[in-house]
Amino acid sequence: MGFREYRVGSILFGVALSSSMVITMYMPSLDISGVSSTATALEKQLTYGRNSGFTYGDLFLHGADKPVKVILKKNPVTGAKMDETAAYVFTAGTSFPSGLKHDNILGEKVQALSVSMGKMDQAAEATGGVFLVSSKVTNGVETPYVEFATATRGWGVDATLNAASETILAGAGKTMFVREGCWWCHTLLPEQTHDWQSFGRPPVLGDFNGESPTTFGSDRKAPDLLHVASRNSSVEWMTLHFFNPRLVQPHSIMPRYDYLWGPKDKAGNDIDLAKWDEEFVAYRDGESVYPPEVPEYADDSEIRYLMDFVMNLK
Amino acid sequence: MIKYLFAKEKDIPGGTAAIFFSFSAIMWFIIGTGIGSFNAAKLAFPDWFTHLYALQFGHMRQVHVHAVIFGWIVGAFAASAMYVVPQLGNTKLWSEKLGVWNCMLWNVGLALGLATLWFGMTSGREYSDFIWPIDLFIALAMVLPLFINIFMSIVTRRTQGIYTTNWFFAGSFFMLIIVFLIGNAPEFFHLTGLNEAYMTWWFAHNVLGLLITPVAAAITYYIVPKVTGNPLYSHRVGHLHFWSIVVFYSTPAAHHLMSSPLPEWLKSFASVEGVLILVPAVAYVCNILLTMQGKWAMFVENVEIKYTITGVLLATPLNMQGGFQQTRAINWYVHGTGWIVAHAHLALLGFSTFAEAAAVYYGIQTIARRKLYSLSLANFHFWMLLIGFSLYWVSMTIAGLIQGAGKIYEVPYMDIVIAEHPYMIVRWLGGTMVFLGNFVWLYNMYMTVKVGEKLPEGLQPQDIAYAR
Numbered sequence: 001m002g003f004r005e006y007r008v009g010s011i012l013f014g015v016a017l018s019s020s021m022v023i024t025m026y027m028p029s030l031d032i033s034g035v036s037s038t039a040t041a042l043e044k045q046l047t048y049g050r051n052s053g054f055t056y057g058d059l060f061l062h063g064a065d066k067p068v069k070v071i072l073k074k075n076p077v078t079g080a081k082m083d084e085t086a087a088y089v090f091t092a093g094t095s096f097p098s099g100l101k102h103d104n105i106l107g108e109k110v111q112a113l114s115v116s117m118g119k120m121d122q123a124a125e126a127t128g129g130v131f132l133v134s135s136k137v138t139n140g141v142e143t144p145y146v147e148f149a150t151a152t153r154g155w156g157v158d159a160t161l162n163a164a165s166e167t168i169l170a171g172a173g174k175t176m177f178v179r180e181g182c183w184w185c186h187t188l189l190p191e192q193t194h195d196w197q198s199f200g201r202p203p204v205l206g207d208f209n210g211e212s213p214t215t216f217g218s219d220r221k222a223p224d225l226l227h228v229a230s231r232n233s234s235v236e237w238m239t240l241h242f243f244n245p246r247l248v249q250p251h252s253i254m255p256r257y258d259y260l261w262g263p264k265d266k267a268g269n270d271i272d273l274a275k276w277d278e279e280f281v282a283y284r285d286g287e288s289v290y291p292p293e294v295p296e297y298a299d300d301s302e303i304r305y306l307m308d309f310v311m312n313l314k
Numbered sequence: 315m316i317k318y319l320f321a322k323e324k325d326i327p328g329g330t331a332a333i334f335f336s337f338s339a340i341m342w343f344i345i346g347t348g349i350g351s352f353n354a355a356k357l358a359f360p361d362w363f364t365h366l367y368a369l370q371f372g373h374m375r376q377v378h379v380h381a382v383i384f385g386w387i388v389g390a391f392a393a394s395a396m397y398v399v400p401q402l403g404n405t406k407l408w409s410e411k412l413g414v415w416n417c418m419l420w421n422v423g424l425a426l427g428l429a430t431l432w433f434g435m436t437s438g439r440e441y442s443d444f445i446w447p448i449d450l451f452i453a454l455a456m457v458l459p460l461f462i463n464i465f466m467s468i469v470t471r472r473t474q475g476i477y478t479t480n481w482f483f484a485g486s487f488f489m490l491i492i493v494f495l496i497g498n499a500p501e502f503f504h505l506t507g508l509n510e511a512y513m514t515w516w517f518a519h520n521v522l523g524l525l526i527t528p529v530a531a532a533i534t535y536y537i538v539p540k541v542t543g544n545p546l547y548s549h550r551v552g553h554l555h556f557w558s559i560v561v562f563y564s565t566p567a568a569h570h571l572m573s574s575p576l577p578e579w580l581k582s583f584a585s586v587e588g589v590l591i592l593v594p595a596v597a598y599v600c601n602i603l604l605t606m607q608g609k610w611a612m613f614v615e616n617v618e619i620k621y622t623i624t625g626v627l628l629a630t631p632l633n634m635q636g637g638f639q640q641t642r643a644i645n646w647y648v649h650g651t652g653w654i655v656a657h658a659h660l661a662l663l664g665f666s667t668f669a670e671a672a673a674v675y676y677g678i679q680t681i682a683r684r685k686l687y688s689l690s691l692a693n694f695h696f697w698m699l700l701i702g703f704s705l706y707w708v709s710m711t712i713a714g715l716i717q718g719a720g721k722i723y724e725v726p727y728m729d730i731v732i733a734e735h736p737y738m739i740v741r742w743l744g745g746t747m748v749f750l751g752n753f754v755w756l757y758n759m760y761m762t763v764k765v766g767e768k769l770p771e772g773l774q775p776q777d778i779a780y781a782r
């Protein structure tokens with residue numbers, strides 16, 4: 001080397017690159033980290049758990065290590081009737097999302113309320129527990145917070161699971177959404193400038209706190225799904241569509257997801273995809289009048305997870 | 315290759331690592347474009363090949379992207395750097411053995427990474443899809459040795475100054491390590507929310523802006539003066555190019571997320587910086603095209619110049635799109651449509667691929683000291699690549715405009731899918747042409763090394779006539 005100009009150049013290079021990083025990494029991260037969680041962000045964290053991609057708890061993305069969302073119509077302890085309430089059950093050992101583990105994720109006010117009102121600080125991964133998303137109005141401003149119902153109301157994990165009128169495995173479903181690459185074509189991001197009529201309200205700044213990965217997608221080859229279950233709440237239609245989209249939407253280019261049904265259907269019978277395909281081709285070519293029946297999926301099948309995730313997008 | 319892994323440094327002929335990298339890059343190009351063509355077929359005919367569940371679109375899309383980026387694009391960069399840097403420094407590669415090991419680790423790491431992606435093991439973040447153990451492997455076992463080798467070859471050069479090409483090689487591979495480690499930090503440290511989303515695109519933007527675009531440019535800075543014999547038009551404009559890349563190209567990452575709820579100041583800042591990308595872009599294109607003065611006949615007659623200048627000419631629409639499509643006024647129309655897919659392919663399959671193909675053609679001839687086996691086959695490859703790419707780019711641009719119109723007028727989505735169908739077929743045909751052309755290329759390169767006419771002492775490939 002030995003040239004003064006290269007020494008100067010190297011220093012300038014370092015200065016230029018570092019200041020670029022300060023402006024594009026450090027400053028935005030300060031700004032974004034200061035954002036307060038919305039109720040949506042709290043619900044998403046409690047539904048999806050720690051991480052929906054590759055993690056220690058779920059190396060092969062089978063949807064393990066995830067909380068369970070349940071709908072309660074009666075109090076799990078007393079059995080008394082109550083308004084429909086969504087509760088998020090973390091069985092012992094299930095990893096907590098970032099917001100429950102670190103005090104800088106939820107935003108100052110939400111964090112303070114979650115501790116003072118919600119007793120969130122008493123929760124531990126090793127013992128698990130039941131969580132709710134609650135809110136408090138102060139001076140006309142509603143602030144959501146995480147409530148650790150096991151501490152505040154005495155709701156145990158088993159009691160809550162037993163009292164559930166509906167069990168939604170959307171946490172495991174989001175792992176399927178990531179693994180199967182749904183987000184390569186379906187965005188979860190209605191755009192601010194349009195999309196309001198077709199796809200509904202765009203997300204706001206605080207809707208993502210603690211969620212990872214956000215998978216809102218960049219390339220839209222298919223409809224946005226952020227509020228899909230509000231547009232189409234038919235489980236039957238969705239089931240047919242997942243099995244073979246061409247059954248309900250002849251021009252669709254979506255791949256079939258029939259293999260997510262697994263080897264057995266709900267009644268325990270074997271699923272023969274090759275035979276199904278033969279019958280479908282016959283139907284498509286006009287040789288038979290009716291398409292083959294789509295098997296009912298088993299409760300622990302991967303398609304059930306994915307269905308629960310999609311039907312939970314409201 | 316195996317025998318050189320454990321040979322003594324002095325027993326390994328100069329250029330071995332570059333040759334290995336060249337051929338493995340061509341192989342990955344064939345694999346990557348083959349998968350791309352298959353994916354495109356699935357988008358045109360979704361019920362074609364129904365029961366091959368191993369090749370599901372949602373699993374194969376990212377395999378295509380990473381096979382092409384890390385296998386072909388960056389692999390060919392490594393190949394080019396490993397023979398260009400020693401030639402410019404009038405020296406040998408710092409360590410030929412490290413280069414051979416680097417190539418071996420590169421192929422092993424990439425195969426491993428692609429297998430995990432194929433299997434569904436992903437971080438769920440676009441462009442940084444690899445799971446973090448693979449990320450660490452890429453940074454430390456693939457990119458770091460490459461940087462050390464290139465940087466040390468520049469340091470131990472036997473010429474006085476450092477030529478433009480080498481600024482970019484040294485700077486870009488260094489920045490790649492930083493970009494790679496910081497860009498994947500959300501996985502190492504489990505960062506979440508919009509921070510994670512923003513850093514994902516910070517990575518995606520900078521991997522293009524600080525690696526792929528400048529290194530492809532660096533290659534053309536070498537090939538054009540070397541083959542035409544003209545000196546570079548302006549060293550100073552080269553300075554402008556280099557420094558404005560570092561300053562302007564490293565800052566607009568947020569323009570990939572214009573429609574997401576990021577802070578508005580960040581989006582506005584990124585958008586303005588994004589237009590300023592035109593500074594290095596225009597400086598670069600002018601510099602290279604002016605270097606061609608008086609030698610334009612070579613654009614027709616010489617294969618390397620034909621590829622290089624085609625790449626540079628494709629950089630013009632690339633930069634004009636890139637500078638303006640990210641402004642709010644245009645982005646709301648084209649965001650998330652096929653237009654962007656076309657733009658990405660213009661950058662990688664247009665500009666970069668043409669520049670690198672030239673470098674690989676030229677590199678294999680100079681290292682093996684043999685003249686190109688067949689000009690006709692090289693021309694055939696050129697036209698397969700150019701026509702295939704053009705079909706792809708034009709069809710996807712039109713599809714994107716249709717999609718954009720459908721998006722802002724809120725047309726039922728199914729109608730957009732139906733309207734796009736013909737363009738999906740054309741894109742598949744274009745991609746398949748690129749894929750098939752690459753086999754011809756591989757054959758031509760293999761035959762060049764084996765039976766190409768030997769270059770007489772003291773002459774370069776461009777100095778003697780084509781044999782066939």
